[in-house]
Amino acid sequence: MAVDRRYTERESPSDRRVSTVGRRHGEHMFHRLVDLGIALSAERDHEKLMEMILLEAKEIYRADGGTLYLVTDDEQGLSFQIMRNDSLDIAMGGTTGKSIPFPPVPLYRDGAANMNNVASAVYHNRAPSNIEDAYEEKSYDFSGTKKFDETTGYRSKSFLTVPMINTEGEVTGVLQLINARDDGDGTVPFQPALQPMIEALTSQAAVALENQLLIQQQRKLWDSLIEMIAASIDDKSPYTGGHCQRVPVITKLLTQAACDSTDGMFAEFTLNSDEWYELHVAAWLHDCGKVTTPEYVVDKASKLETIYNRIHEIRTRFEVLRRDAEIECLKAKLDGSDPAEADRVFARKVAELEEEYAFVADANVGGEFMNDADVDRLKAIGGRTWTRHFDKARGLSPVEAMRAKANPPAKPPVEEPLLGDLPEHIVGKYNQGELYNLGIRRGTLTAEERETINDHIVVTLKMLESLPFPKKMRRVPEYAGGHHEKMDGTGYPRGLVKEDMSIPARIMAIADIFEALTAADRPYKKAKTVSESLKIMSFMVKDRHIDPDLFALFLRSNVWKDYADQYLEPFQIDPVDIHDYLPAAELLTEKAG
Structure with a gap:
């Protein structure tokens, strides 16, 4: 009969039973580690993630205390992130809301690696440290620990300190456990047999933190990018500065009011964190298409304005006519006419x-x-003529010269109208004719320029729909692209009606209008007071241009007042009775209370 040498030489029956228990424990710990890895990869809250790492490590070793450090941004220290001590009932950092009052552990002193502190030494050595009794340890300076013990009556003894190394081979943090406990809650050394579990945990934790930090950095980059786009659009025009940054404020205030509603049609309305972020992005990018809108159109403060205000050219022509009249007067006197009569004619x-x-x-x-x-x-005034004596085909830019070649101007001297609609005034799709522009019925924009302004929303949709938004942000184009739609379908660019639009999209329409009405930096209008703005919006409700239910909420929740107090000039904030502007009952939905 063959003898199993492995059994006779290495295990007795009792040893085998212990080994079986150990294997079962190991299998349990293995499955636990796998489950923890899954949980770590799924956790999105940074503070909860760090707590999960530390608490699980404490549980594996039944450690009384523990600290989790992360490397500071400047890579000069280890900052305290989470601190726990069961005996002293200490819980700081993480989700506790209690800040840790200790400065970061310096990684360097006088330009050299700090090897006196066990945590910083583990960082530099990139290897764990297992200390049975800190008071007997000579390799590190535990004077701070001893001072802490004297103050609290605690006895810090066994320490296990492990580096957290990510996939790039970088030490991103350090996990430190204090005072392993036996079944009787006595302090014992950290068992080397369990140390690989902690090292595996810290490895998983480092990867999870790395992934989460990468996601946070990507979101920070994305947020900075969208805010940069919004700021550049606002900076592009001194007359619309702040619009892209203020519309999100009103949008979020009104959305929060809808979420807070406990009755009426918004009682069931709510947004989770992903949906809030989706709205945040849409609000900041709602006018991103304006990057393509010519500045002179956005900034057009007078009818004759292009890159400059052409009223100066026309004033010069009037000056020429006045000079001609004066010359005629002087000539008449020289010719023997009655001087008094000549002066009267002049x-x-x-x-x-x-x-x-x-x-x-x-x-x-x-x-x-x-x-x-x-x-x-x-037209009658424009019919006057004046005599041009200089060649206007000279001194032109290459593009202007090409247009002049296609429509050569008459050679001087030539009589020209005082106010003209001339061939050179046709530039691309724009008609810069003087009579054409001066004859604008209302405002300062021609039909083509207004179309260009309106086209910014088409460009916004085109830009946003071209972006590969993840599933949780797929409604960004819809939210951002609907702020010029009207509830009756007469808006643009898609002619949507109320039923076609989501609540956030309708909220953004109200936010855009209220900001535009109350803005004090528009070139084409004076800043309106709150009451004037609300009155105009109440008429828009009657005309079925904006959502009556949301406008009623806008009034009742004091969103208008909260915004006005923070962003409007004092002279704009006048007495308001919201009952003067609330939509009539028949305009509200049946669900509204």
């Missing part, structure tokens, strides 16, 4: 020119509605 012409110029200049501002009579008068 004065009459000057008064007429001054009055006509005043009319043209006022029309250029765009503050009043232009009726048919006003447009006809502009």
Whole structure:
């Protein structure tokens, strides 16, 4: 009969039973480690993740205390992240909300690696340290530990300190356990047999932290990018500065009010953290398409403005006509005409020119509605002629020269209209004709320029829909692209009706309008007061342009007031009775309370 030499030489029956128990314990710990690895990879909260790492390590060794350090951003120290001590009832850092009052452990002193502290030494050595009794250890300075013990009456004895090394081979943190306990809660050394479990745990933890930090860095980069885009759009025009940054404020205030509602149609409305972030991104990028909108169109503060205000050219022509009238007066006197009569004729012409110029200049501002009579008068004034004596085909840019070659200007001297719609005024899709622009009925924008302004939302949708948003952010284009839609389907760019739009998209429409009405930095209008803005919005509700239920919530929740107190000028904040602006009951849904 063959003898199993492995059994006779290495194990007695009793040893074999112990070995079996050990294997079962090892299998249990293995499965536990696997489960923990899955849990670590799934945990998204940074503070909970670090707590999970430390608490699990404490549990494996039944350690009384423990600390988790992370390497500081400047890689000069180990910052305290989590501290636990069961005997002293200490719980700081992590989700406790209690800050740890200790400075980072320095990794270097006087330019050399700090090998006096066990945690910093483990960082530099990239290897664990298992100390049976700190008071007898000569390799490290435990004077701080001993001082802590004197103060608290504690006895720090066994220490296990393990580096956390990520997939790049970098030490990202250090895990330290204090005072392993036996079944009777006595302090014992940390068993070397279990140390590989802790090392495996720290390895998993380092990878989990690395992944989470990478995700956080990517999100930080993404947030910085979208805020940079919004800031660049605001900086692009001195007249719309802050719009892209203020609309998210109103959006979030009104969304929070909807989430806080306990009755009515918003009682069931809520957003989780992913949906809040989705809305955050959409709000910041709602006008990203404006990066393609020409500055002079966005900034057009007067009807004749392109890169500059062309009223100066027209004023010069009036000056020429006045000079011509003065020359005619002097010539008449030299020819023997009655000087007094010549002066009267000159004065009459000057008064007429001054009055006509005043009319043209006022029309250029765009503050009043232009009726048919006003447009006809502009044409009559524009019918005056003046004599050009210099060649306007000289001194042009290459592009202007090409346009002049296609439509050569008449050679001087030539009579030209005082206000002209000339071939050179057609630039691409834009008509820069002087009569055409001065005849704008309301505001300062031509139909083509207004179309360009409106097209920013088309470009916004095109830009956002081209981005590979993850599933949890797939509604960003819908939220961002709907702030110019109207509840009756007359908005743009898609002509959506209320039922086609989500609540966040409808919220952004209200936020965009209220910010635009109350903005004090627009070139084409004066800053409106809160009451004026709410009155206009109440009319928009009646016209079915904005959501009546959300506007009622906007009023009742004081979102308008919270925003005004923080962002508006004092003169804009006037007395408001919200009942003057609340939508009529028949405009609200049946679910509204």
